[in-house]
Amino acid sequence: MLTLGLDTATDLCALALVDDGRVRFEATLDVPRSHGTRLAMLVEQAFEHTGRRPADLDLIAVSAGPGSYTGLRIGMSLAKGLALSTGAAVVAVPTLHALAASASAHGPLVAVLPSRRGEVYAAVVDQGEETAEASALAIADVDRWLPSTVVALGGPGADRLDGIRPEVPRIVLRPSAVAVARLGERLHASAEAEDLASLEPLYLKPVATSQPRGIL
Numbered sequence: 001m002l003t004l005g006l007d008t009a010t011d012l013c014a015l016a017l018v019d020d021g022r023v024r025f026e027a028t029l030d031v032p033r034s035h036g037t038r039l040a041m042l043v044e045q046a047f048e049h050t051g052r053r054p055a056d057l058d059l060i061a062v063s064a065g066p067g068s069y070t071g072l073r074i075g076m077s078l079a080k081g082l083a084l085s086t087g088a089a090v091v092a093v094p095t096l097h098a099l100a101a102s103a104s105a106h107g108p109l110v111a112v113l114p115s116r117r118g119e120v121y122a123a124v125v126d127q128g129e130e131t132a133e134a135s136a137l138a139i140a141d142v143d144r145w146l147p148s149t150v151v152a153l154g155g156p157g158a159d160r161l162d163g164i165r166p167e168v169p170r171i172v173l174r175p176s177a178v179a180v181a182r183l184g185e186r187l188h189a190s191a192e193a194e195d196l197a198s199l200e201p202l203y204l205k206p207v208a209t210s211q212p213r214g215i216l
Helices: 035-050 069-086 095-100 139-145 177-189
Strands: 002-007 013-019 022-029 059-065 089-094 109-114 119-126 129-138 152-154
Touching: 002 035, 002 069, 002 177, 013 035, 013 177, 022 035, 022 177, 035 069, 059 069, 059 095, 059 177, 069 089, 089 095, 089 177, 095 109, 095 119, 095 129, 095 177, 119 139, 129 139
Parallel strands: 002 059, 059 089, 109 152
Antiparallel strands: 002 013, 013 022, 109 119, 119 129
16 A cells, blocks of 8 residues: 655644555655645655655545644645545544654553644543544643543643643654554544545634734
């Protein structure tokens, strides 16, 4: 199976091409707010580097949220476009679930992403399964929400929780397109492909928008 993994839910723009379990190409760019200009370029580089073609794709696994509104839209749009042009199946991968997949710790752990000021996204993942689904939380509410059984927490938003449950070890969890690809293959094996017409990112809360000036 040839799987393309896409992760644009954070400031990192990440892509991986996995061929029958082997990572053939992986790239991660840490250039915030540049996903729209760089993701398609990474896709081209992946196929050029491996000698494969988009038509060879069997599956596209895309990080579905929560995360950056714009980043999620970019990743999801590219995944849909590739699927329509190649016939590949698409699977939406929960962002926090994939983030936790990079951990070496065993037992329930908390994956954390930053949200708006004073808030985080968090989920509890144990043995590759979410045991407390992704939630948008005010930082003041995290201590009450955090299960007593967790063995560690980490992720790009973990620094916002300094002082909360200091006895819980902090670990490094970094977004990974390889993790998205491999988790996508697992999810695809147990469920039908996503319906492209109805597939949307998981935002967890209403998107903040502003009215253009001069328009009533």
